[in-house]
Amino acid sequence: MEPVTHFLTGACIGRAGLNRKTAYATMAAVLAAEAADLDIIWGFAGPVESLKRHRGITHTFIAAPLVAAAAVGATWLYSRWDQRRRDRRLATLPPPEPGAPQRKQLQPTRWAWVYLAALISSFSHILLDWTNNYGVRPFFPFNPRWYAGSFVFIAEPVMWALLFAALIIPGILGLAEREISSRRTSSPFRGRGMAIFALCGIFLLWCFRYIEHSQAEDLVRNNPITLDSVDRIGVEPYPWNPFRWHVIVETPGYYQFAEVNTRTGDIESDPQNDQMFKPKYTPAVEAAKQTALGKTFLDWGTWAVVSDIGQVQVVGIDPPKLPPGRSWTTVEFTDLRFGYDFRGTGNTRPPSGLTGAVYIVDGKEEAGMEMGGREQK
DSSP, X not given: OOHHHHHHHHHHHHHTTGGGTSXXXXXXXXXXXXXXXXXXXXXXXXXXXXXXXXTSGGGSTTTHHHHHHHHHHHHHHHHHHHHHHHHHHHHTSOOOOTTOOOOOOOOOOOHHHHHHHHHHHHHHHHHHHHHSSSOBOXXXXXXXXXXXXOSSOSSOHHHHHHHHHHHHHHHHHHHHHHHHOSSOOOOXXXXXXXXXXXXXXXXXXXXXXXXXXXXXXXXXXXXOXXXXXXXXXXXXXXXXXXTEEEEEEEOSSEEEEEEEETTTTEEEOOTTTTEEEOOOOOHHHHHHHTSHHHHHHHHHOTTEEEEEEESOOOTTSOOOOOOTTOOEEEEEEEEGGGOSOTTSSOOOXXXXXXXXXXXXXXXXEEEEEEETTEEOO
């Protein structure tokens, strides 16, 4: 999922009761909920390295305890700084007068509970990323296989609404209570019920979407959109609408696409406009598969398509300059999981950030590669 969902989920995990056990539980949970995505620093090494490392070792069960420990370490450093800041402030205050109310005591910090909050959030990151169609490799390095639930969109507005409500509504209710109450007191742990409600609501949303995902696949299996034998079927989600699904049907010679509505049972698929023949094999395609981009893309791309598109210049790199008698061609890598228009603009090409290209000279030599308009050097 995108970072907003991870951060908000971590905040709700902390406020679901762990913040009553110790100080800094919510802070550690928020940091651990997003810490796995620090692998984006590989983007400085180029787009291919970024694809290769993203959702890699930091998104695994074996690394989750270490990610949680790093979040706790950052929290501990903050707690030390915060304590020194408080000590300096108290040193400037005059001593309390006799009979004056005592200064408010801080909640004690129990680091075992802080670590538990961070650990739960660290595992939540892997779970959240599994639900969408990009996928994760939670058992890496022992098992390099990618797993993807593909029943929740990578940016899910319904989840945003639940998480934001859980964090905002208690604050609003607290303000209202202080306005109408004569006691001027409020609980420091307000929002536990809403946080639990949001997390349970997300789980129920997942269950509902998982059922609809299975129903969409069953509709296509029971109402074939092609007369040819089917090798496999992919079902991809849309944001907001849990009843609408984009379906990919692979046959020996082509891919057939369809739009499925599980609420009405409708299947929309044009045998001509919603069909893509499998690209022709060329020596350049085989050479491109052996490049760094090719190996990385094919390892990740469960619906990868490799096409020799001829002498087409791509964004980000200049075509090779060759002497007479030599030729070059462009081999493009796409993944059909992201080749549908989730925004409703009619564009059927995959997003550029998940599309790559390689220049191949004389059908065997690599002469430049790019992803998302960025050159891999």
